[in-house]
Amino acid sequence: MLFNNTDPKAWDSALALYPEAFKALAATKTDQSIIALDQWYQTDFPLILASRSPCYINHDEIVKLVAWKLKRGKYRPALAKMVAEHADSLVRRTSQQAFEIIASKNDLKAAISKMSELKGVGPATASAILCAGAPDKVPFMADESVDSVPExxxxxxxxxxxxxxATRVIDKATRLKTAGSAVNSPHLVELALWADMMTDKFNLPRPSASAAAVATVAGNKRKAAETTTVTPPKTKEAKDVKEDVKEDAPTAHKKARSTRSSTKK
Structure with missing residues (x-):
């Protein structure tokens, strides 16, 4: 299991798997907009957020982010509809407050709770939002990454x-950074875990040493993006919709639910 591996090169190699693993996932989708959405979330959006002081997201961005999350994972249209109904001012104000909490207090619990005050935004979606603006502090809760962390x-x-x-992933990122790995942030740890699992799922070849070097370059570019300020240039059954609302309802109003991603999210 990758998570228990302490070799920095193994993690660099896992991160190098992401492009091909994502291509394999995209090939299973009818809607190919997922490709542009992933490029936006992984590369463009973090730069936009880094240019804002104070940091916030707007209505159009949260709608786009939720579209990315649902297309990359399990599609739940009820969540997209709820998020789209929020006023732009509410999204800006709530996200600004959440980003300020993580930036000034490094209080992940409080930041996720604040972001989850928006209807349709649960811990998983909140983590995706905060990860885009603070990848050095917040990992995204993707099912495949979660399933890759033991115990x-x-x-x-x-x-x-x-x-x-998140606690396990943040600790792993700290250890890997100390060891000199390019996988030096919580976001890159969960990204490497995701890529490693999806590579197995799609029976993809493992990278060569040169591919691992590519991961190092990619990791360095991502690190620069995290620290550099730039100038921002009804087809679903009723039962499924009920589950949509339950999973990503605001944290304060939601009951815990135990499943595995391999069966029912």
Missing amino acids: LGKIAYTLAYYLKF
């Missing part, structure tokens, strides 16, 4: 479960 127990889309996952 977490059955997955539950709750704040407590997310914090358990």
Whole structure:
């Protein structure tokens, strides 16, 4: 299991798997907009957020981010609809407050809770939002990444479960950074875990040493993006919709739910 591996080169190699792993996932999708959305989330959006002081996201961006999350994982249209109904001013104000909490207090619990005040935004979506603006402090809660961390127990889309996952990932990022790995942030750790698992799922070849070197370059570019300020240039059954609302409802109003991503998210 990659998570238990302490060799920095193994993690660099895993990160190098991401482009091909993502291509394999995209090939299974009818809607190819996922390719542009992933480019935006992984590369363009973090630069936009880094240019804002104070940091915030707007209505159009949260709608786009949720579209990326749902297309990359399990599609849940009820969540997209709820998020789209929010006023731009509310999205800006809530996200600004959440980003300020993580920046000034490094209080992940409080930041995720604040972001989850928006209807349709649970810990997983909140983590995606905060990760885009603070990848050095917040990992995104993707099912595949969660399943790659041992001893977490059955997955539950709750704040407590997310914090358990995030704590392990943040600690791993700290250790890998000390060891000189390009996988030197919580976001890059969960990205490497995702790529490693999807490579197995799609039976893709493992990278050569030269591909691992590419991962190092990619990691350095991502690190620069995290620290550099730039100038911002009804087809679903009722039961499924009910589950959509339950999973990503605001943290304060949601009951814990235990499933595995391999069966039912």
